[in-house]
Amino acid sequence: MSNVAKSVLGRAGDCARQAMLGRVKASALAGLRHLVVAAFAPVFLLLFATMAFSVAAPQRAEAAGTCTINWGTVAYRSTNNTYVMSQTVNPGVLAACDPRFPAVDSGVTGVTYGTSANGGAWSAVTHAADNTLTYDPPAGRIGADSFTVYFCNDAGCSVSGRLTATVNVNIASPTQSLTSSLPGGTQGTAYSQTLTASGGASPYTFSVLGTLPPGLSLGAVSNPDSASSTVPLSGTPTTGGLYNFTIRATDSSTGAGPVFIDQTYNVNIASVMPTVTSISPTAGPTSGGTTVTLTGTNFTGVNAVSFGATPATGFTFNSATSITATAPASAAGTVDIRVTNGAGTSATSASDQFSYVNAPTVTSISPSTGPTGGGTTVTITGSGFAAAAGTGAVKFGATNATYTINSNTQITATSPANTAGTYDVTVTTLGGTSATSAADQFTYVARPTVTSVSPTAGPTSGGTTVTISGTGFSGTTAVTFGATAATGFTVNSATQITATAPAGTGTVDIRVTTTGGTSATSAA
Template identity: 50%
Template sequence: MFPVAASENHTAAARPYDDPSNPVSFSAAAAGPTLSSVTPSSGSASGGTTVTLVGTGLTGATSVKFGANPATSFTVNSATQITAVTPAGTPGVVPVTVTTTAGTSNPVAFTYVTAGPTLSSVTPSSGSVSGGTTVTLVGTGLTGATSVKFGANPATSFTVNSATQITAVTPAGTPGVVPVTVTTTAGTSNPVAFTYQNSPVVTALSPSNGPTSGGSTVTITGADLTAVTSVKFGETPAASFTVDSATQITAVSPAGTAGGVPVTVTTAAGTSSAGSASAYFFYANPPQLADIAPTAGPAAGGTAVTLTGADLLNATAVLFGGVSSPSFTVESSTRITATAPPGTGYRPVTVVTPGGTSNSMLYAYVSPPTLTGVSPASGTTDAGAQVTLSGTNLSRTTKVSFGAALASFKIISETTLSAVAPAGAAGNVPVTVTTPGGVSNSVTYTRVAPPGI
C-alpha cells in the first residue's frame, strides 16, 4: 500500500468538485397572448361599450388597452376570451391589445363613433295596427344601426340610408302611441312618437247627393278619421276638406258625372272601405223645365200646377218667385204637380233638386174678373144673338156661361168680351165669366120668345 502524502488527503469539504451540484429549475417560456376579434367592433366615443375579446393565451391578463387608454374594467373569462368595458376615446380607429406576463398581443381594430344616435322625427307619424307602414326616421349617428323598435317590437325591416336617415317598415301593433328608438353600437336613441291607428271607416254622408258641377259641402261621419291625408269622391280628390274630429270630416265635392260614387278617406292606417251604400255620393244633373200648365191662377193660390221637364227626381222644393209651394208631388223624373202659393203678378217657377235649380217658367197671378154689363141685355130664346160683356180682368177668360150653358166667345180686351148667347128657355139667365183668377159676379141676360110663339 502506497503511503499517501498529507498534501493529497482531501475531505469532502476540501474537494467539492467530487460531489454532485445543487439543482437548478428550468422551464420553457410561455407563448405570448394573441387576439383574433373584438365584438362589437365599434362603440360610443363616450365609452361604456361592453366588448368581447377572443384570442389565445389570455389567462393572467394584466392589462387591456384601447389605444393608449386602459379598459374601464375587464374580466378574463377563459384562456380564449376576455370581456372588457371601453374607456372614453375620440372618434376613429384604435388598436386593442391584451398584456400578460408573457407579453402583449397583436392589435385588433376598434372604432370609436360619435355619441349615441338621436332621432328628431318619424314620417308618417301614424300607421295601421296591422303594420306594413313604411316610415322615414331622421336623426343623427344612425350609421351601423343594429335595431329599430316600435315600442317593444322590432321593425319588420329597415335600411340605413345615411348617418341621418333610416327607412323602416312598421310591425303590427295596438291602437295608441308607442316610442320609436334606434340602437347602434354607440347606444340607443331618444324616442319619437308613432301612433298606431285602426283603418278609417265612413258610415254616413250628409247630404248624400249634389250637382255634377260639384261644390256641395258634405259632412262625412265615421271612425278613426284623424290624420286624414286624402278624401276622394270616386277617383277624384275632394275640392277641399277639414278634419273636424276623429269622427267627422267636412269636405267639398269635386265636379263629377251623374250617378253614384264611393266616398273614401285615407290615413296612414289605410283607406276606408268603398263597399257600404251609406258611403256613396250621388251626382245629379241640374233639373230642366219645359212646360207649365196652367200658366196662371188666382192671387189666393191653391191652383194645381203641372210642371214637365227632365231630371226632376228628388226635388226638394218648387218655388213660385222664391215662395215655396205648400205641397208638391214628384210623379216621375219628368213631371211634378205643385200647389201654387198665394202671390201677385208674374212669378218665375223653378224646381230645386240635389242637381241644382232649374230654369224658370212664368206663372201669372190673376185678380178675379168682374162684369159690369151685357149688351144687349136681352135676346130671343134661339141661339146666335151677339152680346158684348163689359168688366175688368177679362183678358184671360177661359169660359163664358149663360146659366149652365157655355157660350162661344172672343176676347176683345182686358175690359170687353164678345159672346154668342146659346139657346135656352125664355126668362132671365145669369151670365158669368171664368178666368184663372176665378169666377166673376153675374149679370142678367133675358131671353124672350120670338113673336108669334
C-alpha cells in the same frame, strides 16, 4: 348614506395658541382641554366626502393622578336643533385626568360640552382609529356648509381665551336617475307606463317639458316618502305620430337645491286606418260645393279626403269620428268618399258612396196659366226629376208648390197662390235647380170683373146681343146668363165682350170665366 368627516383634535403645545394642520395620533389627545361645537349651518347632504383638520389648543401642566370615572353620552347640537352629534365616554382608568371635558349644562352652541371627569377612550358618532370625528347633517341638503369649533383653556371659553377653527365643505349634488325610455303605443288603444325617479330627496314632483301625445297625461305621484317616487303616464292616444317630450323630476332638497333630472323620450304612436260608416247627404250636383258630413272611426290625424280620385275642395276635422268635407266638381255618377291618415286609406263600401247628379230640366208645363188664388193642377215635363224626392222642391217663382214625382221625366204640381203675372216653374233636386226658360213659364191670371152690361133686358126667347164691359177678359173661356151659357160670345178686348143671350126668364147675372176664375156677381 356615507358621511362627511370633520376631524377635531387637540395637541399639546404652548400658550402661543399656534395652529397646526394635519392628522394627529391618539397620544395627542392628552393636551385637549375643552371642545365646543359652535353654530354651524348644515345645508344639504346627499353625497358625502371625508375631510380632516387639527388645531393646537392652550396648554398648562397637569399633575398626574387618578380620576373618578364617569361615563355616558353627551349631545352636541346647533342652535337650530337640526344637527345632533353624540360623544360617548367609555369606562376605564388612566394615569392622568386628560382629556377632560367640563360638564355641559344645556345643548346650546357656545357652551363647552363634555363630562365632569373622564377616563379611557372617547368616541363620537363615528370615531375612527386615526381620531377623526364624523358628523352627519340631515339628509336632503346640498351645497356649501361650514361650522366653527372652539378650543378653550381651563379659564373658560371667553372670546379672548379661545382658539377658533372653521371648517368649510361643499356637499355635492346627488346622482339622480329617472326611467330612461318609454315604449310606443297605438292610436285609440289604452296606454299606461310608470316613470320612477330616485337618488334624491323624496318626495319628487314631475312636470312635462314639451307636448305629450294627445290623450296622454301624468297622474298622481306614488310612494312619495320612499327613496324613490313614481308617476303614471297613461291615457288613450288619439293621434298617431312620433312625439318628442321631456319629463322633469324635481326632488325636495333644500339649501342649494332642489335638484332635478330631465329625461327626454321619443314615443311613437302608431296610427290606425280610418273607416267611413256613413255620409250625409249622399248626393250632390256635378258642379260640386255640397257640404258632406262623414261619420266613422280613427279620423284623428287625417290628412286627405277624396271623392273618387278627386281630392275634396276642403275638409274640417270635427272629432275622431266626424269630418265635414266639401265635394269637388265631377261628372254624373257614384263615387266612394275615402279618408287617409298615417296608417292608410279607408276601405270602400256602400256606406261611403256619393252620387253626382245632373241638374233637372223642365221642357214644358200644362196648363201654363191659372188663377191668382192657386190650386191649378200643373203637369211638368222634363228630366232628372227622380232625385227630387224628399230633398228637392218645385217652385212657382219663389213660392213652393206641393208636388208628386210621377217618374224621372214627369211631376204633377199644384200651383200655390200668387199675384197676377208670369213666373218660372223650377224643379230642384240634389243635382241642383233647373235652368229657367220660356217653356217653364206659368201665368197667374186675375179674376175677371163685370162692371156693366148693355142692354140690360131682352126677350125670353133669347137672341139679344149684349155688350159686357169689365176687366180681365183676356183668355175668357165662358160667358153665362145665370146658369145658362151664352149662345155665343166674342172677346173684343181685355175689357169688352159681346155675347148673345140664350132663352130664359126673369133677371139673371151675366158672369165671365177665364183662367183667372169667374167674375163675382153684382147689380152691375
